[in-house]
Amino acid sequence: MYKHLFKLIWNKRRQNFLFLSEILISFLVVFAVFSYLTYYYKNYIKPLGFDYNRVWSVSYNGDRLSKNADSLGIFYTNLNKALQAMPEIEAVSFSSSNYPYSSSFISTGLTQGGKKFNNISDFNVGNDYQKVWSVKLVDGRWFTPEDLISKNKGIVINETFSKELFGTAKAAGKLIGDFDDKNKFKIIGVVNDFKANGDFLPANNVMFSQLDTTNLKWASTLLIKVRETAGASFESKLYKFMATTMRSAVEIQHVDEMRNAKNKETIIPMLLFIIVAGFLIINVALGLFGVLWYNINKRKGEIGLRRAIGASGVSVSTQMVLESLILATISVLIGCFFAVQFPLLNVFDIASSVYLIAILLSVLFIYTLVIACSLYPGRQAAAIHPAVALHED
Amino acid sequence: MMIRLKNIEKVYRTATVETLAINGINLDIAKGEFLSIMGPSGCGKSTLLNIMGLLDEPSKGDIKIDDQDIRSFSDKKLAHFRNEKLGFIFQSYHLINDLQVLDNVELPLLYRDSSAKERKALATEALEKVGLSNRLKHFPTQLSGGQRQRVAIARAIVGRPQIILADEPTGNLDSAMGNEIMNILINLNKNEGTTIVMVTHDESMAQKTHRLVRLFDGSQVQ
Numbered sequence: 001m002y003k004h005l006f007k008l009i010w011n012k013r014r015q016n017f018l019f020l021s022e023i024l025i026s027f028l029v030v031f032a033v034f035s036y037l038t039y040y041y042k043n044y045i046k047p048l049g050f051d052y053n054r055v056w057s058v059s060y061n062g063d064r065l066s067k068n069a070d071s072l073g074i075f076y077t078n079l080n081k082a083l084q085a086m087p088e089i090e091a092v093s094f095s096s097s098n099y100p101y102s103s104s105f106i107s108t109g110l111t112q113g114g115k116k117f118n119n120i121s122d123f124n125v126g127n128d129y130q131k132v133w134s135v136k137l138v139d140g141r142w143f144t145p146e147d148l149i150s151k152n153k154g155i156v157i158n159e160t161f162s163k164e165l166f167g168t169a170k171a172a173g174k175l176i177g178d179f180d181d182k183n184k185f186k187i188i189g190v191v192n193d194f195k196a197n198g199d200f201l202p203a204n205n206v207m208f209s210q211l212d213t214t215n216l217k218w219a220s221t222l223l224i225k226v227r228e229t230a231g232a233s234f235e236s237k238l239y240k241f242m243a244t245t246m247r248s249a250v251e252i253q254h255v256d257e258m259r260n261a262k263n264k265e266t267i268i269p270m271l272l273f274i275i276v277a278g279f280l281i282i283n284v285a286l287g288l289f290g291v292l293w294y295n296i297n298k299r300k301g302e303i304g305l306r307r308a309i310g311a312s313g314v315s316v317s318t319q320m321v322l323e324s325l326i327l328a329t330i331s332v333l334i335g336c337f338f339a340v341q342f343p344l345l346n347v348f349d350i351a352s353s354v355y356l357i358a359i360l361l362s363v364l365f366i367y368t369l370v371i372a373c374s375l376y377p378g379r380q381a382a383a384i385h386p387a388v389a390l391h392e393d
Numbered sequence: 394m395m396i397r398l399k400n401i402e403k404v405y406r407t408a409t410v411e412t413l414a415i416n417g418i419n420l421d422i423a424k425g426e427f428l429s430i431m432g433p434s435g436c437g438k439s440t441l442l443n444i445m446g447l448l449d450e451p452s453k454g455d456i457k458i459d460d461q462d463i464r465s466f467s468d469k470k471l472a473h474f475r476n477e478k479l480g481f482i483f484q485s486y487h488l489i490n491d492l493q494v495l496d497n498v499e500l501p502l503l504y505r506d507s508s509a510k511e512r513k514a515l516a517t518e519a520l521e522k523v524g525l526s527n528r529l530k531h532f533p534t535q536l537s538g539g540q541r542q543r544v545a546i547a548r549a550i551v552g553r554p555q556i557i558l559a560d561e562p563t564g565n566l567d568s569a570m571g572n573e574i575m576n577i578l579i580n581l582n583k584n585e586g587t588t589i590v591m592v593t594h595d596e597s598m599a600q601k602t603h604r605l606v607r608l609f610d611g612s613q614v615q
Contacts, residue, residue, distance in 0.1 A: 004496070004503055011491040011532075305487045308448055309548070310476025310504035312469040387449040390483065391439070 005323055019291055020331050023366060026284045027335035030365050033277045034358035039350055040200040040270065049194040049203060050100065050133035055255040057099060058222040061248040069213040076216060079245060088230035093126035094211055094219040100196040101258035108207065111177035112165050120161070121196065121206045124215055129208065132225045140172025140189030143210045152186035154210060161205035162190045198259070200266040288373040292324060296381045303381050304389025313382035320378035321371065328370040332363055394460070395556060395588045396422040396445055401454035403440050414440045415451070416611040427582040427589045429599040432608035438592040439560055441608065445590060446558045447475050459555065476504050480549030484561035486541045488533040494520065494544050495529040501552040519547040523577055539570030546577055557581065559591040563598055575601060
């Protein structure tokens with residue numbers, strides 16, 4: 001029967017061209033949607049690497065502060081002590097402007113064994129940064145004040161980056177060159193991967209370095225982990241305190257709200273894409289349904305003949321569904337040829353598994369769509385009375 | 394008896410009209426008989442043939458084919474029965490234009506447990522019988538009306554059915570082609586012992602058969 005159906009489809013290839021094109025375009029659109037969703041889902045299920053709850057960021061302008069590095073160091077030490085003395089505050093850390101969800105990016109490069117590693121997020125942080133974000137160490141330790149006087153500046157990197165650099169060997173204690181490989185950093189610790197750009201985006205390779213007197217003037221953010229008791233009145237009190245102390249306007253943001261805003265930057269386009277693709281799929285489904293319905297009406301004589309020469313209602317219905325599935329298979333195979341180029345050519349630098357999962361989901365989706373759209377017309381074909389069909393033709 | 398019709402009635406109903414197409418037909422057709430049915434248009438000839446071919450159900454009455462009561466048959470069993478016992482020839486041939494001649498003839502065998510090799514051999518043999526062994530790879534649209542009807546006959550006989558039901562097989566053909574088709578049917582009946590029931594408008598064709606049944610307004614008048 002399959003050989004017979006292939007012959008029939010091949011001999012009607014001109015009539016089937018539109019059907020094939022429709023399925024092929026649908027497959028490619030669905031593949032794009034599933035690639036998009038798989039990519040975001042795979043990022044979403046990965047751990048965040050830190051805890052954003054009850055973390056506030058206080059941005060300030062340090063222009064009016066002393067330009068003298070030592071005086072500035074003393075100023076920040078006192079400010080830190082004053083903040084930590086507040087009962088509503090659990091931990092405080094100074095930070096460069098590129099903290100999680102801040103939409104500020106500072107990147108650098110590192111050199112290991114002559115090989116350059118670029119686009120590494122560079123976080124300049126205070127000693128209590130780990131406490132503020134509850135960052136988990138998987139190897140080594142976090143910064144201590146003593147690290148400021150060590151020969152090689154200490155850095156902390158993330159786990160994936162550690163594996164890229166040293167494989168399964170422990171990274172803590174190893175030296176690594178800066179971008180020009182002129183100075184050596186000492187890796188003192190390795191932390192969990194750090195998804196600083198939102199739940200749906202991948203964790204970049206990161207490098208934490210300690211804020212010292214030379215770069216303290218660049219610090220423009222205070223990150224504060226507050227206790228559960230901290231409310232609006234404390235926020236107001238903190239605002240007044242910071243504005244007075246820094247002699248500038250300050251902005252306090254709740255990081256959980258920043259996270260929501262950051263995630264929306266991904267979710268809203270994703271929803272729009274799904275809605276547009278959804279409308280397209282509905283149109284395709286209606287189109288398929290219409291084409292199959294039309295085919296059945298056009299082929300009433302053939303259906304009547306098949307019934308007369310020995311086809312049962314079920315076999316007529318099965319034939320209609322099988323023909324659709326064979327046509328869908330031809331389109332899906334062509335679609336897979338194009339889709340498989342994405343992992344082969346490493347398009348958009350996305351893991352191959354994302355594309356392969358998307359191909360699998362798209363194939364399943366197209367077959368489900370085709371079966372759903374051909375079942376009812378198939379049943380209608382089975383219900384055609386042979387005598388009526390033969391008479392009409 | 395190969396076909397036995399007892400008090401067959403067929404009524405077509407719409408919301409407002411009830412039409413009696415067949416009115417109390419009793420007919421016995423013996424094995425190996427060649428019977429023709431004649432009558433004016435709309436007298437119920439084709440309806441009767443469809444009932445004999447199990448393509449339509451009578452509103453009333455009994456029908457037995459090869460001594461089997463087919464009323465209790467499921468759709469699947471009925472389809473199988475049609476495939477094994479009956480062959481159909483239609484005035485408008487009912488060939489599938491997208492399939493080659495050989496594939497058209499193989500069609501009834503697709504609904505049986507037969508291998509592709511076996512199907513091809515049987516279809517080729519059937520086409521040889523109707524003198525079309527040189528047209529296996531042609532499409533129906535590349536054939537004349539007479540050749541198309543011969544393909545339809547080959548399709549009807551390929552499964553070696555005991556009964557052939559022909560609905561105006563020469564109706565679309567000129568007299569020469571019509572005679573050619575008629576000779577094939579007569580030979581089939583004579584040589585293979587196939588029971589043939591033929592609906593026709595052509596008196597001369599009907600005269601060539603063993604028995605003639607005339608219908609008028611759904612009733613048998615001869």
